[in-house]
Amino acid sequence: MELQQLQYFMVAAQYEHITKAANSLHIAQPALSQSIKRLEQELGVKLFDRRKGGITLSAPGRLLVEELKPIMKSLDDLPKKLADTARKQHMTIHLNVLAASVLVTNCIIAYKEKHPDVNFQFVQSPSSLDYDLCITATLPKRSMAANQTILEEKFFLAVPLSSPYADYDEIDLSEVSEEGFIVMANTRPIRSICDQFCFEAGFSPDIVFESMNFESVRSLISAGLGIGFWPEYSWDSIWQKSTNVALLPIKSPDCKRDIIITYNPQFSDNPIVKDFYEFLIQFAMDCKEEHERNRQLNGRI
Template sequence: MELTQLKYFYVAAECGQITKAAEKLHIAQPALTQSVKRLENELGVKLFERRGRSVVLSRCGEYLHRQLGVVLKTLERIPDDLTRIADLEEKTIRVNIIAASLLVTELIIKYKKLNPDIKFHLYQSADEENCDCTVSTEFTGLTPNIPKNCLYRSFTEEIRLAVPADSNYARQNFVNLSDAKGEGFISLSGSKPFHSICDTFCRTVGFVPNVIFESDSPSTVRDLIGSGMGIGFWPAYTWGDINTDNVALLPISVPDCRREITVVCNNTESAAAVDFYNFLCDNIESVHRESLKKF
């Protein structure tokens, strides 16, 4: 049973005459008659009954006609539906934000305002592989593991020590991280890669940081440090400006506290993904340059 046979039968049933149906289908009448006959033989039932010069549907024919009405209309919609799905897929960008989430989400909102037709699906998982763009972080000097045929750029970011402005640390031009061994650290929660990098900085100089409080808000981290509750690590530009006189940001002389922010475009066949990747990189580069002017 072929789709063409079913379509021929449906048109014949709609027309009520084989001749009219053949004209509508632009085929010879004998060809249509043979197609209906083959369908009847395959199904083992009569679909039409002849009455004079016309044909009428048998009970089995009426049943098949009703069922095909739904099926054929669905099949007719499929090409348009597939086109819409393809258009939607082309305008959907999947972004895996493993690092620099505050800056990246701000840039996504900015890009969305410029491109309202674009839709974003956001992920935060190192195990997520089916994303158009990925933002991750590693220690400076490590070669990022980039899949073949992908676009990528890396941006170096200095990690500074945020301390209360009225503390002894604030009087220094820089700080050796080992001097902070006995301090309580306040950190941003939910940022495992950044935590891991900062923990390694501390272990490099011989201690494990005593984290006394974690917050999901950089402003809360900043305000707690400003109130003298503790100290913390502060990335030079991905968390934004410190925006307070109560906190001082000190360069760390030992160890070398820097990390790499790596932006990868995994789907170079998507014009939308490539455009967003370029937008993301250009804006991160701009924010990076502005941060260098301040320090």
């Protein structure tokens, strides 16, 4: 049973006249008759009763029409659905976000305001290669690949306003070697980077709490339960809520990381991905500049 046979049958059922149906299909009358005959042989039933001047649907024929109606409608709608799916796929940006997720989330919100038709799929998987853009972070590196952009970000030491360190203009990390640290969980790249800062300062951090959530880190530092590292601008929206936290420039060691934005060369010809890639870079730079202005206005640097 072939799709064309079913299509021919449905037209014949509509007209109940072989000649009119054949004319509608732009095929010869014998070709239509043979197609219906083969379909009847395959199904083992008569689909039409022949009469003078035309044909009428038999009981099995009427049943077949009712069964085929939703199927044929689905087939008729299929090209549009496939085109819509292809368009949606083209308008979807796949992100693998392993670092700076607050920054990326805020960037997505800003981009969606300008481009509401663009969709995003967001995963956090170090092993996944199924992405348009991947955002991760490492300790500073000297070189980058052709499909990467590196944004440098320094870290501050976040302390409660009630801490004796809160009035410092800057601090040497070794000065807080005995303090309790509130840190991100060790499944995040930021954790290994911050641990390395402490090792370079000559100590292993005394971890009093670790969390997967940036807000929890902020809240616990604000509550005076410990101190922690704070990236310069990628957590900026969280910093704005942190009225009980002071951010101290770290004099030594040099606490910085590289935020690495990598686009997948396989999808580099998608103009939507390219546009968001450029938007994200500019958004991060704007956040950095705004953070520096805010700190200058607050007299911290």
